[in-house]
Amino acid sequence: MPLTLFAHPFSSYCQKVLTALYENATPFTFRMLGPEDPEAGAEWAALWPMKRMPVLVDEGRPVFESSVIIEHLGLFHPGPVRLVPADPKVALETRIMDRFFDNYVMTPMQKIVLDHLRPAGERDPYGVAQAREQLDNAYRLLDRTLAEREWASGDMFTLADCAAGPSLFYADWVHEIETAFGHVRAYRARLLARPAFARAVDEARPYRKLFPPGAPDRD
Numbered sequence: 001m002p003l004t005l006f007a008h009p010f011s012s013y014c015q016k017v018l019t020a021l022y023e024n025a026t027p028f029t030f031r032m033l034g035p036e037d038p039e040a041g042a043e044w045a046a047l048w049p050m051k052r053m054p055v056l057v058d059e060g061r062p063v064f065e066s067s068v069i070i071e072h073l074g075l076f077h078p079g080p081v082r083l084v085p086a087d088p089k090v091a092l093e094t095r096i097m098d099r100f101f102d103n104y105v106m107t108p109m110q111k112i113v114l115d116h117l118r119p120a121g122e123r124d125p126y127g128v129a130q131a132r133e134q135l136d137n138a139y140r141l142l143d144r145t146l147a148e149r150e151w152a153s154g155d156m157f158t159l160a161d162c163a164a165g166p167s168l169f170y171a172d173w174v175h176e177i178e179t180a181f182g183h184v185r186a187y188r189a190r191l192l193a194r195p196a197f198a199r200a201v202d203e204a205r206p207y208r209k210l211f212p213p214g215a216p217d218r219d
């Protein structure tokens, strides 16, 4: 039975998993989560009552959480690009960097984006200021780390880079990476040039008008 992914092309966590699927040209059926397919939405909510996307279904078995989905693909549907390295020490560094991008780049980026969807009077300026400070700290730390690395955990493209692509892509839209952080800016450009992530970005272009703070005219 083929793999099925419940996702939306504009969602950052969905792009993380789409990048992994495209890296290995893994065949799958895409089920669009949006108003155009209410049936897919109902199936997804039944599969994962936490209602977070993406969800992968493999032989009827639902798999949740983007990082776990990518680990699952590597175990059960391996391809030429090994996204969790065989060397356990490099694998550990990969998982550390994956957590870094999800927790300290994706989370504050989403905080800033989602604040725009709150009703007037229910906005959270204090939380948004904290998110901006966290992004500044993350960019500073990353700039030091990336001074000596091509990819997030070393010289191979991994799970951590799948997380880095959409998190830095959208983070830069809401809290621009200063020119002082040249290594981070260059890394973001490398990610955008990587065909698998570039494909995910291209497929999401028609949805840019949905970006709550307004999408910039670039990338």
Ligand SMILES: N[C@@H](CCC(=O)N[C@@H](CS)C(=O)NCC(=O)O)C(=O)O
Residues within 6 Å of the ligand: 011, 012, 013, 014, 051, 052, 053, 054, 064, 065, 066, 067
């Ligand atoms: N920890 C989850 C986070 C997933 C997540 O937050 N997904 C967002 C989209 S990027 C979502 O489903 N939001 C709820 C919604 O859009 O209805 C993962 O790694 O998969």
